[in-house]
Amino acid sequence: MASNASNPPPEVSPSTVPMSVSTSSAPTMAASINLIQPDGPLTFQFTNVQDLFDVINRTSGDFLAVTNVYPHHFIQVRHEREKRRRKIRFRRYDSSSGILTIKLPTALHEALHMGIYMRYCAQLVRKEMSESWKDIGSTTFRDVQGYPGGEGDSTGDPWPECTAPSSWPTLVVDSGHSELLDDLRKDMRWWFEASNHEVKIVLLAKFDHQQDHVILEKWEEEITAPPGPITRNRASVQQQNSILQLVKRQTITITRDETTNPVSYNVNGALVLGFRLLFLRDPGPGEGDFILDIEALQRYANVVWAQLPISD
Incomplete structure (x- = not known):
């Protein structure tokens, strides 16, 4: 999905980008995600459901950690998974920490x-x-x-x-x-x-x-x-x-x-x-x-x- 200039894509956590990649030179979220190494986990701060599924669609690995997910957000994400019939798995959701870990069935x-x-x-x-x-x-x-x-x-x-x-x-x-x-x-x-x-x-x-x-x-x-x-x-x-x-x-x-x-x-x-x-x-x-x-x-x-x- 192409990014909209009037609605800039959400940021990927710099800690998930390999040391050989400059986060300042990564022009878009999609480019940053494509540079993620297969043996490094990806972390994403939740903004909204659409942005989350955009990240999921661009992730080549099998693991995504999502932060700042409150219970009502999790319900929205769960409903969207059912709506889209996406076969992603919620490995773990902890409402106290607000962390949702998602497994992508590569x-x-x-x-x-x-x-x-x-x-x-x-x-x-x-x-x-x-x-x-x-x-x-x-x-x-x-x-x-x-x-x-x-x-x-x-x-x-x-x-x-x-x-x-x-x-x-x-x-x-x-x-x-x-x-x-x-x-x-x-x-x-x-x-x-x-x-x-x-x-x-x-x-x-x-x-x-x-x-x-x-x-x-x-x-x-x-x-x-x-x-x-x-x-x-x-x-x-x-x-x-x-x-x-x-x-x-x-x-x-x-x-x-x-x-x-x-x-x-x-x-x-x-x-x-x-x-x-x-x-x-x-x-x-x-x-x-x-x-x-x-x-x-x-x-x-x-x-x-x-x-x-x-x-x-």
């Missing part, structure tokens, strides 16, 4: 999370368990106070163990390539806390443009108890005082090797999804953990790298 972003989730679902089919799993997709979830709320990338939970519409997923897969890994980890913490620990596994899939690799992190929670010798009375106290602590169970790094013909991918381990955490019950006969082996992750990587622009 081809790379979708390949990062769907490639993992769909391979898990394929195993459900092979094990004849597809009827025991409910895909939730990017449904909006909110904490007990309504805000902050959030939408995941790929989510699901067991059926019929979780039949209520308000049930939180047991599995969340979130991805990013413009969003920083630390920000993805903040999202991960939100899922566990806002769900009151109904979420059991959060998988993060991050493409690092600078390092040219994919990082997969699997996060869970475990019960910890105060240290000290265990007695019968102390065991009862420990059970009351035990707390849930975040644990990074796995970190898998995938790199591309262009010295081979054809190109190959190095994967340092298989991804294991625990049955009990996914289905909230013990495995029955013939049931067990779900494993995405190295070969499956190599095929996943081949699809992910295919979504990169030629220059990458």
